[in-house]
Amino acid sequence: MSDFTADNGPAKGDAKSSLFHETTRTKRRNAAETRFKAYGIAAIATGLFFLVALLVAILGNGLPAFKQTFVTIPVELTEAKLDKNGNRDPADLAKVSTFGYKPVVTAALVSALKAEGIEIPFAKEEDVEDILSSSVAAQVRDTVLANPDLIGETVDFRLLASSRVDGYFKGRVTRDALVRDKNLDAEHLDIADAMVAAGLMKTTFNADFIFGSDASESRPEQAGIGVSMVGSLFMMIVVLALALPIGVAASIYLEEFAPQNKWTDLIEVNISNLAAVPSIVFGILGLAVFIQIAHLPQSAPLVGGLVLTLMTLPTIIISTRASLKAVPPSIRDAALGVGASKMQSVFHHVLPLAMPGILTGTIIGLAQALGETAPLLLIGMVGFIASNMPDGITSGFLDPNSAMPAQIYEWAKRADPAYYERAWGGIIILLVFLMTMNIIAVLLRRRFERRW
Amino acid sequence: MNDMRIVRKDVDMNDTKISAKGVQVFYGDTHAIKDVDVEIKDKTVTAFIGPSGCGKSTFLRCLNRMNDTIDVCRVEGKILLDGEDIYDKRVDPVQLRAKVGMVFQRPNPFPKSIYDNIAYGPRIHGLAKNKADLDDIVEKALRRGAIWDEVKDRLDAPGTGLSGGQQQRLCIARAVATEPEVLLMDEPCSALDPIATLQVEELIDELRENFSVVIVTHSMQQAARVSQKTAFFHLGNLVEYGDTEQIFTNPQDERTESYITGRIG
Numbered sequence: 001m002s003d004f005t006a007d008n009g010p011a012k013g014d015a016k017s018s019l020f021h022e023t024t025r026t027k028r029r030n031a032a033e034t035r036f037k038a039y040g041i042a043a044i045a046t047g048l049f050f051l052v053a054l055l056v057a058i059l060g061n062g063l064p065a066f067k068q069t070f071v072t073i074p075v076e077l078t079e080a081k082l083d084k085n086g087n088r089d090p091a092d093l094a095k096v097s098t099f100g101y102k103p104v105v106t107a108a109l110v111s112a113l114k115a116e117g118i119e120i121p122f123a124k125e126e127d128v129e130d131i132l133s134s135s136v137a138a139q140v141r142d143t144v145l146a147n148p149d150l151i152g153e154t155v156d157f158r159l160l161a162s163s164r165v166d167g168y169f170k171g172r173v174t175r176d177a178l179v180r181d182k183n184l185d186a187e188h189l190d191i192a193d194a195m196v197a198a199g200l201m202k203t204t205f206n207a208d209f210i211f212g213s214d215a216s217e218s219r220p221e222q223a224g225i226g227v228s229m230v231g232s233l234f235m236m237i238v239v240l241a242l243a244l245p246i247g248v249a250a251s252i253y254l255e256e257f258a259p260q261n262k263w264t265d266l267i268e269v270n271i272s273n274l275a276a277v278p279s280i281v282f283g284i285l286g287l288a289v290f291i292q293i294a295h296l297p298q299s300a301p302l303v304g305g306l307v308l309t310l311m312t313l314p315t316i317i318i319s320t321r322a323s324l325k326a327v328p329p330s331i332r333d334a335a336l337g338v339g340a341s342k343m344q345s346v347f348h349h350v351l352p353l354a355m356p357g358i359l360t361g362t363i364i365g366l367a368q369a370l371g372e373t374a375p376l377l378l379i380g381m382v383g384f385i386a387s388n389m390p391d392g393i394t395s396g397f398l399d400p401n402s403a404m405p406a407q408i409y410e411w412a413k414r415a416d417p418a419y420y421e422r423a424w425g426g427i428i429i430l431l432v433f434l435m436t437m438n439i440i441a442v443l444l445r446r447r448f449e450r451r452w
Numbered sequence: 453m454n455d456m457r458i459v460r461k462d463v464d465m466n467d468t469k470i471s472a473k474g475v476q477v478f479y480g481d482t483h484a485i486k487d488v489d490v491e492i493k494d495k496t497v498t499a500f501i502g503p504s505g506c507g508k509s510t511f512l513r514c515l516n517r518m519n520d521t522i523d524v525c526r527v528e529g530k531i532l533l534d535g536e537d538i539y540d541k542r543v544d545p546v547q548l549r550a551k552v553g554m555v556f557q558r559p560n561p562f563p564k565s566i567y568d569n570i571a572y573g574p575r576i577h578g579l580a581k582n583k584a585d586l587d588d589i590v591e592k593a594l595r596r597g598a599i600w601d602e603v604k605d606r607l608d609a610p611g612t613g614l615s616g617g618q619q620q621r622l623c624i625a626r627a628v629a630t631e632p633e634v635l636l637m638d639e640p641c642s643a644l645d646p647i648a649t650l651q652v653e654e655l656i657d658e659l660r661e662n663f664s665v666v667i668v669t670h671s672m673q674q675a676a677r678v679s680q681k682t683a684f685f686h687l688g689n690l691v692e693y694g695d696t697e698q699i700f701t702n703p704q705d706e707r708t709e710s711y712i713t714g715r716i717g
Contacts, residue, residue, distance in 0.1 A: 338573035339550030
């Protein structure tokens with residue numbers, strides 16, 4: 001480097017150079033340092049810019065998914081239509097399908113509009129029902145089946161508006177766009193505006209997006225991430241229950257007990273290599289081994305968890321070994337010196353000291369597994385419409401389900417722009433989970449870290 | 453070098469505690485200890501002196517088989533503890549280490565409370581029948597470690613919070629808590645200041661009543677002050693072994709003389 005050129009030292013003949021004057025050489029070194037600092041600041045600024053852009057994009061696109069437009073109207077549950085025999089027999093009630101409920105809801109909407117003096121500009125008054133989600137008949141039916149005593153009364157229902165109407169209030173749907181849309185007409189929007197003015201319609205926070213289940217392609221307003229969240233939870237339970245003990249046991253053996261020879265070297269190299277294997281490879285391995293050979297159920301969180309365990313193991317082993325290595329050998333000497341066996345020295349002294357590192361590594365591995373999509377593609381956890389909450393622990397592990405990132409991928413794939421918004425919303429939830437896990441990792445590290 | 457006075461104490465040279473015969477130690481290809489014969493007496497402080505890398509610590513670690521933890525280390529020859537070969541196949545090093553305790557160069561208390569530091573050894577060896585028993589053992593060990601008065605009010609405080617000298621005395625107390633017969637000390641004062649060193653040296657002298665103490669030290673003054681027997685190691689050889697007084701006043705070997713007078717080292 002130019003620092004080593006000798007022609008710019010203190011001037012010759014100048015026997016004593018003053019400390020108050022920078023020599024050319026010093027100047028140049030200082031300039032290089034200043035430049036380097038500037039590069040560093042520029043690099044950080046670029047990173048921060050992208051981070052902010054990312055956050056703005058995610059929040060801007062995703063936050064609307066947490067709000068939904070609801071219509072609140074009184075629905076008269078006429079006995080003549082819903083329970084012809086009048087005996088409230090559950091079997092008879094169940095015979096009335098959503099087709100039987102739909103006219104009841106539509107009639108309720110029409111009469112509510114009339115009561116508020118809102119004009120219905122359609123030839124057939126029933127056409128106004130497009131304002132409501134096609135899920136409302138099922139919602140009313142479920143309520144009635146759960147509580148048959150409501151029949152014959154007039155009950156206030158909070159019903160989902162259709163995704164087009166919802167999109168109109170969120171700015172996604174415009175009147176111009178509706179010209180080519182056969183689902184909704186501009187007149188519906190006029191009615192919707194009037195309903196908002198009359199207090200019948202409101203866009204509010206929608207807990208069902210967080211806790212609900214996925215819905216079919218035509219009903220984005222109903223879709224929620226809750227069931228796939230449960231799927232992810234069950235997968236994480238499998239990963240934690242398998243990867244932590246296996247990983248920690250393997251690391252302790254390799255680090256503390258195994259002799260140093262070419263076999264352990266080979267194992268070590270392979271563990272490092274496994275950490276770098278693309279996750280989709282683990283996916284196809286899981287498909288071949290767990291589903292085709294072991295005949296475990298497809299799309300089940302158990303299989304997903306097993307695959308993610310394979311993927312997380314190297315991460316946990318590497319971080320555990322690093323934290324075991326970081327425990328000073330003097331602690332091992334001390335334990336052996338008072339006559340502890342190798343195992344006692346490890347379990348009584350080394351492992352507790354390595355615990356914060358192990359936990360941090362485990363949580364980071366879990367967070368990685370939580371955000372993993374590719375291996376789930378191959379074992380069938382993507383594309384599945386997770387419409388039912390599992391009924392119990394066994395069903396949670398074995399019944400088909402999805403996972404959060406898989407659900408997000410699935411939504412992003414669907415055509416309706418309302419699903420696009422939900423994909424962003426799902427990403428916010430996923431990020432909240434990941435951030436929580438990372439914060440827990442940091443807190444655990446702070447809490448358990450000991451100095452010696 | 454002004455403190456070369458030799459402590460004249462009644463040296464009760466009764467039985468041989470440890471007897472090493474033709475001990476060779478190899479680290480891979482390095483021949484670290486060459487054919488060492490030494491007889492370590494009971495109830496005596498024996499000092500190993502010698503320049504750095506001369507093998508005195510290596511030899512010390514052979515005496516409780518701490519070298520077993522190093523894969524490449526190989527020990528030949530015989531080391532007898534009370535006439536039993538400690539490198540015999542039937543000997544469990546863990547049992548041996550309960551009999552031959554060790555104190556290390558740097559104080560290394562467990563990052564636990566002072567009480568737990570001392571109680572750990574007795575607990576794993578099952579020396580206490582109940583809590584009161586254990587309390588007695590801890591108190592006795594801390595008294596023997598000359599640290600009881602300083603810590604008796606804060607037994608729950610972490611051992612790592614003590615000063616360096618206190619930590620080292622805690623480690624000595626921890627070593628004596630398991631009732632060993634021999635106490636090995638690997639430069640126990642090298643990380644301590646002069647006052648703490650003095651306290652530990654006084655403690656070593658007291659420990660002689662109950663144990664056979666073997667101490668490795670870089671400081672010849674220390675060897676002169678605390679030991680009754682001195683062994684001088686040089687380049688893996690045991691050059692000279694005898695009464696401390698004789699080694700420091702009338703060395704037989706010229707290498708010993710050169711080292712003591714500061715010409716080699």
